[in-house]
Amino acid sequence: MTTTATFIGLGVMGYPMAGHLANAGISVRVWNRSQGKAEQWAKDYPGKACASIAEAVKGADFVMTCVGADKDLVEVYEDDSGIIANAPEGAILIDHTTASASIAERLASAAATRNQPFIDAPVSGGQQGAENGQLTIMCGGPEAAYEKARPVMDHYARALNLMGPAGSGQKTKMVNQIAIAGLVQGLSEALHFAEQAELDVSKVVDVISKGAAQSWQMENRSGTMIAGEFEHGFAVDWMRKDLGICLDEARKVKASLPVTALVDQFYADVQEMGGQRWDTSSLIQRLRKFR
Template sequence: MAKLAFLGLGVMGAPMAGHLKTAGHAVTVFNRTRAKAEAWAARHGGALADTPREAAADADLVMACVGNDDDLRSVCLGPDGAFAGMKPGAVFVDHTTVSAAVTRELAQAARAAGLGYVDAPVSGGQAGAENGQLSVMCGGAQEDFDRAAPVIDAYARICRRMGDVGAGQITKMCNQIAIAGLVQALSESLAFAKKSGLEVGQVVEVISQGAAGSWQMVNRHKTMDEGRFDHGFAVDWMRKDLAICLAAADDVGASLPVTALVDQFYKDVQRMGGGRWDTSSLIARLG
């Protein structure tokens, strides 16, 4: 069992940290809003700290799941950041979806401080975090991954090293690109079925058994048909992720025309007041 720190106790981080504690690890948590850390500690019996540096002190691994590039920098760097408190040889594991650029920047800072670094964004949403069934895509040195993977297994359905630092984030971008186009196509299919007078559930029962079937179709068609969009991963966060994808595509000369279009459709959803709706809400703009 390892001595761990977990930074960020949102809808993903809180259950992930809980799985680590249940697995028998010693876990100290930090959250910018202290009340969330207090509630987590009361529920799980772990310790809490006032700063990332205090949480990271003497930890074997420090895990983070925060909001964006700037949030990640704030918990890593500076006199109260995790890097300042981590012991030499400890490994920082970042579960946040951020740019590959900030990942490489922070990995370089970690190496300069004698620390390991693994970028390990996750897919599976709030339900995946709560059920310990996340897909974890990692980038980093093999030896750092080998130390982190047995700990990550507490909340992972699959955990794979995709390459050097940054490869995990690039893989997560592939995930978000695929989801964006798929959810738009599913939205159009369901909206077309409904306006044509068909019963959506019956349509899905048939077409989900063929080449059109997908996880999104099976798990989201009913709530999409009912206009319920409360499954956790918000449109605001999806637009953040798609902006990262589009910027990275420019860097490597890749063309993402469907992704760029769907990003604008999510912008329409934001204008409808749906910034906190989940990503299946694309159907709402189709009327």
């Protein structure tokens, strides 16, 4: 029998992720808050655009979501016209939104009342990773449900792992964002120093990227940082949302994140410069402004 999957939320990530499922031969139904986006998706891929969440999840084996934040998850999952009330018992619910661990735990508990296993599965890899089907997925939830869902998520994943019970995926994504924040600030300061020291910055990167300083950020972002190009990638607004989640969770678990808190404020400076939608590597612009 054909697997049926519903995808809720067709932003820059969800749109291609749902497309990978459809191209793999899975029967896909989609819903988006703006109906026109769902209708356009159905023109681009083999699948059906639905007018309501209730219609989209009816009879689904899997329901994926990729929306904005905790409040959006409450709406699409817990409303009477939402996922939990209208998806069939036994449907596996998978959330790819970057959100709080507490909302993942709350939704897992609510879904359990209807025998719907819930997996929090935030992703890393950005728009490019979604388009290329090369996302890293960090999952929290029951192992049996994860094993059933894994072959489906594999269609847009490079790597995925079960990290523990509900909420563990979100906490792992927080670790990812904490690490990135420090790396981008360090790279920004390094490139800024090279500029101020009147070195050939591209040559500097070519040399140090062969040693211990090498990172994904250096390999993929140093060139555009040097050129001052930031109209791509993961937006500063999104990063500030994610770092806010990290700092909230850190207070709960009594973790000290002084560098993360500082970089969060640096991103606030970038927002004030008009860089809300710039790529996160735009931290270097703040240094250039205040030199």
